[in-house]
Amino acid sequence: MLNYLSEIFKRKDLLIYLVKSGLKAENRNSYLGYFWWLLDPLLNVAVYYFLVVVLIGRGGPGYPVFLVIGLVVWRWINTTINSSAKSITKYSSIINQVYLPKAIFPLALSLTQLFNFCFGLIVIGIFLGAFGYIPGWQVILLPIVIFITLLFLIALSLCVSYITVFVRDIDNVLSHILRIFFYASPIIWEGSRLANSPLPDQFMILLDWNPVAILLDAYRAILMEHHTPQFLGLGVLAVISIIVICLMLYHFYKNEHKIIKVL
Template sequence: MFMKTYLQEMLKRKDLLFYLVKSGLKAEHRNSYLGYFWWLLDPLLNVLVYYFLVVIILNRGGPDYPVYLVIGLVVWRWISTTINSSAKSILRYKSIINQVYLPKSIFPVAFTFTQLFNFLFGLIVIAIFLLFFGVKPTWHILYLPVLIIIQTVFLLAVGLFLGYITVFIRDIDNVLSHIMRLFFYASPIIWEGSRLPEKYSWAVDYNPIAIIVSSYRDILMYGRTPDLIALAIILVASLIVGTYMISYYNKHEHKIIKAL
């Protein structure tokens, strides 16, 4: 009953949610000369930097590596920016929270959707690479909206958890950058999963980020069905965690106000 009331309260604040998403998008490049063009330029520059490192310096990567790389980096950018911004979302708006009652979970949710919009622009960069290198997506591209929904639910669950715990353990923000770096190198973002030694294969097999990134490549690059069972497990686990966190926010939001 209380859970239903809390969700209804969040729905009443949907205008605030839209405002937070809109203001978040504007704030990212507010003082830059190129403005929203950075949504396209940033992932492109990322690709060029790692292409130079892996192909030019290390002399690795095949003819399709640029497409492989751009998919990994664009998906990773969505994951990393969402997790980092969601973790600090409640702290960022503490001045508002201390003055007006708001469902506190709305802040990590808003940051998650803000980065979702950024990712949609990243898909344009991926499409350009697919076109330039002659990679034609097959009917498997129909899985793409489903995969985006699964990843969004996953990031919502992670964001809700980190947004809450960071209020009480501020050091999480400092540790998070190192954790994200570990996940970056433990996932096939810039390297191919098959190059891992057999004893480290679990880093890809049971890593949700690796599974999600590989699923995008299966759909867009290789024209094959992704691992639906693994994606279903990620979705179910994320729904369970997300639902639990919404319930936890409902019961313990008063602690957030005290901690701020």
Template structure:
């Protein structure tokens, strides 16, 4: 296990290359190029603002800020979940020729989308300025929340990346999982505006996505401390889950090669 992690560290140049190539590939054939990193979350916000505020008549004066934070954070999560199923299989030709720690590919995917997320924070900043929301000193907690979300998504990416090597149908399943998570998490709805039916409170209380979303909104929008205990639990569990997955990769590298 220690040898495997050391081997991953030796391949840091490859990791950087995968991240950079992933950033370039995302918008390689588009006219607007990297501008889509800003335009895509903005268009998502406009679509759901029209649905919730104009069509359903819900929301409030601070709803655009609430919505943009949710959509930008969710974009990182949903893209990682959907793309992680192909994070290893699409490099099958390279993996079959050269020995590489297979876990590098899901990790690279998550880091690539993290950089896209950071650009999305520019959109969040624009909305904060436009609606007169001035973050307090709690803004210094932002890197901590990003790191916890990164750990959480690396674990998910490693899991789906590994499973998809042996069960290719998982790619179709994750699309439905993402849809369920979207509506089960307070991304476009807020409990105070959309009361949760009795017996379903656990969807928020035990939902790590809801905790992470709430943490971003707490420090950027509501000017209160996030739920440190819940964030700590998510971070610790994610860290140990990553170690478990790396150990699993280490023991089954030969099986991955055979399956590819």
């Protein structure tokens, strides 16, 4: 296991190259190029603002800021998980020719999407300034929440990429699972619970411990509400993510030869 981690560290130049190439590839054939990293979250906010505020008539004065935080964070989560499904299989031609620690590919993808999220933070900053929200001292806690989010996404990326190698159909199921999490999380609807929901209490507890909801509440507490986030939920999420990362790295280490055979 330690040798495997050492092998990944030795390939740090490859990791950096994969991150850079991933950033370049995303908008390589578009006219606006990297400007899409700013324009895409803005268009998402415009669409859902029209849906919720104009058509349904919901949302208060601070709803645009609430919405942009939810959509930018969700975009990071959704894009990372969806892309990680093929993070190993798309490099099958390289993997079959040269030995590389397979875990390096989902790791590189997670770091690539972290850079994309940084551009989303610029959009959030624009909305905070436009609607008069000035974060307090709690903003110094923002890097901690971002780091916990990254741990969570690395854990999921390792799981999804590993499973997809052996079960290719998981890629088709992911979009439906993520859609459930989108509507079960406070991304476009306000409040910690679904208003007037007929769901039993045991299902509401599951919604309260939804990891996406925990992360969104933390970002909004820091940026909008001048509150410290709920560190209990964040701490549990961080510990579970670290455990999953260690277990998945062990699985990659023990099953490298099986991955090569399947590819």
